[in-house]
């Protein structure tokens with residue numbers, strides 16, 4: 001095979017194909033600029049192709065990284081939705097707990113016998129956190145939910161503070177009431193038979209005529225333990241005519257109690273005693289017909305019926 005160009009004066013070149021066999025020569029006449037143009041075209045095509053390949057690759061990369069980003073954003077969104085729902089549930093539970101606290105406080109108040117806290121004072125009922133249609137998935141919805149949670153939390157913190165103040169002030173009242181209840185002569189000084197009540201009765205010595213009995217009598221065996229009927233301080237422990245060996249307790253609030261005819265005194269003047277503490281032993285000292293406890297209660301110095309306080 002042979003290739004040849006025949007130079008001419010024109011702007012054209014002739015390309016000749018001369019086979020070695022006897023076939024005829026093929027000659028093609030082309031403009032001189034054509035090979036350069038073709039070469040340039042090929043270079044341009046290569047450049048365009050490679051830049052297209054580069055662009056396609058980079059678009060592909062972007063697409064897969066976007067896809068990854070979108071799926072992780074979706075995961076975050078789902079997690080946040082869960083968090084929002086949890087926060088909403090939390091606020092509901094805290095509201096419920098606040099109501100429970102007031103109920104518990106009221107139970108304590110009922111036990112110690114003081115006025116209950118009203119709903120207005122407690123201010124726990126006012127807000128029920130609004131629930132939002134969960135089927136709507138717009139971001140507006142989430143923002144709305146977050147706003148509601150914010151409002152709800154603000155209200156909760158205000159309520160927690162006012163409940164705290166309410167509990168503090170209630171506690172002061174409750175403590176005072178408990179102190180009073182402990183001091184109040186409310187228990188029986190001895191668990192034996194009551195043989196005489198407070199008031200007018202037949203004279204036990206002469207069995208004739210009547211006399212005023214200023215307390216309650218409990219009959220029993222000598223040595224039976226006698227209990228203080230409330231918290232207090234011993235203001236007298238010794239002998240008094242008529243009462244024999246006697247103990248007098250002051251409970252505060254204008255209340256005093258007296259325990260007469262004891263065989264033995266176990267506390268002395270100035271001692272502090274607790275409700276149900278054993279203070280003496282039953283006897284028959286003083287003006288007595290047999291072993292018994294004579295028990296009196298006074299309010300502001302005036303005799304009162306002890307049964308009025310017993311188990312009250």
Ligand SMILES: [Zn+2]
Nearest residue numbers: 215216217294
């Ligand atoms: Zn008596």
